[in-house]
Amino acid sequence: MSYDLYLKPRQAALSREEFEAYFRDRRHYETSAGQANYFNDDTGVYFNFAWTDSATHVEEDGEFHPAYFNLNYFRPSYFILEAEGEVSAFVKAFDLVVHDPQMHGMGKGEYDVALLHSGWNAGNQSAYDMLLEMPEQRSGVFTLPTAIVRQAWRWNYELEVRRESAGPTRFAPRIVLLEVEGQAGTAMVWADGIPLVAIPVDWLILAGDKLFQHRPDFAGTKRLMPWAEAMQVVAPFVKQSPDLVVTFDYDEAPPKCSTSCSSFRRSCAHCMVCRRRGCSIVRWSSALSQHCRTSRTDIALSQRRHNQGQAGKRQ
Numbered sequence: 001m002s003y004d005l006y007l008k009p010r011q012a013a014l015s016r017e018e019f020e021a022y023f024r025d026r027r028h029y030e031t032s033a034g035q036a037n038y039f040n041d042d043t044g045v046y047f048n049f050a051w052t053d054s055a056t057h058v059e060e061d062g063e064f065h066p067a068y069f070n071l072n073y074f075r076p077s078y079f080i081l082e083a084e085g086e087v088s089a090f091v092k093a094f095d096l097v098v099h100d101p102q103m104h105g106m107g108k109g110e111y112d113v114a115l116l117h118s119g120w121n122a123g124n125q126s127a128y129d130m131l132l133e134m135p136e137q138r139s140g141v142f143t144l145p146t147a148i149v150r151q152a153w154r155w156n157y158e159l160e161v162r163r164e165s166a167g168p169t170r171f172a173p174r175i176v177l178l179e180v181e182g183q184a185g186t187a188m189v190w191a192d193g194i195p196l197v198a199i200p201v202d203w204l205i206l207a208g209d210k211l212f213q214h215r216p217d218f219a220g221t222k223r224l225m226p227w228a229e230a231m232q233v234v235a236p237f238v239k240q241s242p243d244l245v246v247t248f249d250y251d252e253a254p255p256k257c258s259t260s261c262s263s264f265r266r267s268c269a270h271c272m273v274c275r276r277r278g279c280s281i282v283r284w285s286s287a288l289s290q291h292c293r294t295s296r297t298d299i300a301l302s303q304r305r306h307n308q309g310q311a312g313k314r315q
């Protein structure tokens with residue numbers, strides 16, 4: 001099940017060469033054979049645009065739209081937030097009009113941002129309603145408020161800029177979603193006690209030999225520490241801005257970080273997030289490996305950035 005939006009220039013034509021050249025120059029796209037596939041590794045959002053040939057594609061009403069946009073249903077509510085910017089930019093670049101066959105959508109004519117949202121959200125809601133009517137699909141379903149899920153998405157969407165502004169010795173981690181003891185929560189990696197630029201989450205995923213130097217039996221493992229407990233450990237070194245961004249302001253991890261490791265918990269599985277009636281449905285996923293990969297990537301990247309920054313300070 002998916003949302004399909006058909007697009008055509010108001011007056012001029014749109015060639016395959018123009019279509020591919022436009023998306024080839026934009027971030028997060030892979031373009032080939034008339035397809036432009038979007039994937040943002042920081043947020044997990046994906047969708048695609050495609051170009052079609054009038055010689056092989058004839059629509060029922062006789063009109064021809066050389067491009068279309070496709071976004072799956074049964075996806076997190078922030079998928080449409082990220083996709084909207086790309087659809088709007090494409091429409092503006094080529095002065096496009098649309099054919100939107102979805103209920104609560106745009107119909108035929110002018111592109112409308114609000115109706116793009118309402119059309120996809122209505123279809124996404126229906127997809128969840130249909131799925132959750134099946135008893136076998138209701139187990140292992142967790143919820144988080146939509147505001148929390150969207151805050152996590154916004155942080156990850158702006159991650160590249162945040163990492164640049166954090167400077168060479170601090171690290172801004174991605175937010176991931178965890179199921180811990182039957183409850184869904186948000187988490188970030190904290191490797192070796194490296195100073196972070198972060199926003200409050202439920203858990204910090206602790207890793208690195210420096211944090212576990214007093215517990216050799218923890219070596220090579222990842223542990224979970226509640227955010228509130230971590231704030232007690234680093235309280236003298238924390239700066240908080242009005243937008244809730246927290247900066248750990250030190251060069252080396254406070255000794256208490258490693259001595260507190262006896263309270264660290266084991267980490268749990270990564271979950272996917274989707275929207276239903278104002279909340280966000282968090283479902284078990286085979287993406288545990290994705291979570292592990294994300295954790296490993298952030299651990300390695302944070303350690304490398306911190307080491308390079310410290311080396312630069314000594315020069």
